[in-house]
Amino acid sequence: MGLEKLLPSLIRASLDEDYRTVRSIAMRLIRRIKDTHPSIANEIAEALSQHGVGASTKRSVGISNSPVDTETLFSLVTVDEPLEVARPIFSDKVNELIDTFIQERRESKKLMSVGLNPPSSLLLYGLPGVGKTELAKYLSGVFGLNLIVLDLSSTISSYLGKTGQNLKKVLDYAKSSPSILLLDEFDAVAKRRDDMSDLGELKRIVNVLLKELEDWPNHTIVIAATNHPDLLDSAIWRRFDRAIEIGLPDKDERIKILMNELTGVNMSKDLTKIIHVIGEMAKGLSGADICKLVERAKRKSVLSEISLEDALLRELPDFIKGDTVEFNKQFCKLAKEKLDVSIRTLATWLGKSPSTIQYYLKEKGGNLDDR
Ligand SMILES: Nc1ncnc2c1ncn2[C@@H]1O[C@H](COP(=O)(O)OP(=O)(O)OP(=O)(O)O)[C@@H](O)[C@H]1O
Ligand SMILES: [Mg+2]
Incomplete structure (x- = not known):
């Protein structure tokens, strides 16, 4: 066979x-x-x-049995072998910070030989879907370290009363061999200690964390990710070697993400132009939104037997919230200027009549600032 x-x-x-x-x-x-x-x-x-x-068969690649909740025996973390994944698209500033972190880790021995510690913790913060978790996966691939993921929001709700104990188990497990520990939804546990609604338990947990992070071993990297940096205690901020804010992608980054997601697709001249218009229009969308947009368009194109260009344009308005008339005006003006398409084509794309398109083109509004 x-x-x-x-x-x-x-x-x-x-x-x-x-x-x-x-x-x-x-x-x-x-x-x-x-x-x-x-x-x-x-x-x-x-x-x-x-x-x-x-x-576990993962033991053969250096992953030992992961910690479980004593009562329910449910695993407290997921452990993934390192996979080489492409680096998400970030701004130059974020890329620079990541490169420095990687370089300093690679030169650990040199730093330690002169009594300096290499960086071993990162705090990633930014809106949902900007690539925080993906960055942790990427770093796991770069360093060839297993990725241990602890989703704190589910841990706290399902193990209330035992979170501190479970967290300690997870931290001990992560420290036991070289790995990357991702504390996802970090704000769930690291709530401001002076928050009046805090339970006594949360305070204890934060204290456990602070103490552990204080003398975290060099062979393991700890990455915390959060959408709510404002909820984090200043003592927590201090414990991390580096805090990186990951922003929404700008126009050029959006275009790069679109291009990446369309790798392998035959790039006609029209498609390239349309990608640029979409990149411009998709202001405020996250990397995750853009990936979803492309995936939906690909499905639509296959099932409705329309071109990928058409499908992308038909899916786009759904992702851009706000006034649809304003969206249509912006879209028509941009498409006319950049793509030189006929009014009839615009009418098909937007599912409107040609006279409505003419109205959009003539009307004031629909100007984009240059982000
Ligand atoms: N900057 C980016 N470049 C390329 N792809 C991205 C980027 N951001 C997100 N994506 C895509 O979106 C998916 C989801 O992103 P990810 O889970 O990393 O977001 P997140 O910041 O962790 O969000 P959350 O705060 O909701 O956990 C990724 O798997 C990736 O496919
Ligand atoms: Mg995430």
Whole structure:
């Protein structure tokens, strides 16, 4: 059986949790690739040998059993092996801060040899969907470190009363081997300690955290991400080596994200122009919104058998909140100027009559500032 048959069968069997079949296909895979890809064959063999002896197969790649809540036995964190992912698109300033962090980590030995600590903690803050979690994944790939994710908002609600204890377990686990610990939705726990609505428990948790962060070991990176930096205690801010604000993408960044999401698509001249207009119009959208827009447009284009250009333009108004008439005016003016399209085409794109389009073009308004 060739690889093209083995792989789908392997995936089906894993999804069905049919371990007997998984093992038998894995053995065949090993036989097929042991000469051409000996290290991959070894890695599979190692995972097979761990399975069924009570350990997670991830142990074979250095991931030990993750901490669980003592009562419910639910896992407190997710642990992912490092994957090489592309760096999200950020401003030059954010990129510079990230590059410095990476470089300083890479030069850890040199820094330590003169008694300086390399940076080991980052606080990422910014609106939802700007790429905070994605940046943690990217750094896990860059450093080849497992990514341990603790979602604090769900931990706090489901383990109220035991959060402090569970948090301690997670922190100890993260410190036990080189890794990146992502404290997601960090504001859920790090609420201002003088907040009147704070429960006594939250205060204890913040104290645990402050103490742990104080002497955090160099081999593990801790990244906290939050949408509500204003809720964070100033003592917490101080504990992080670097706080990075990730803003919404500007026009050029939006265009880059669009281009990335359309990699592999045949870039006609029209599509390139339309991307520029969309990039300009999509002011206020996050990276996540833009990715969603492209995904919806791709689906629409396939199912409605329209071009991707049309689909993108038809989906766009949904993402841009506010006055639709104002949106239509802006869109028509920009498209006319940049794309030189006919009134009829604009009418089809916006689902309006040609006379309405003429009205939009003549009317005042619809001017964009240059962001
Ligand atoms: N700057 C960006 N460049 C490229 N893609 C992005 C960017 N920001 C977000 N995305 C896309 O959106 C998805 C969601 O982003 P992510 O989960 O990192 O946002 P977040 O800032 O962590 O949001 P939240 O605060 O809601 O957790 C990413 O997987 C990525 O595909
Ligand atoms: Mg996130």
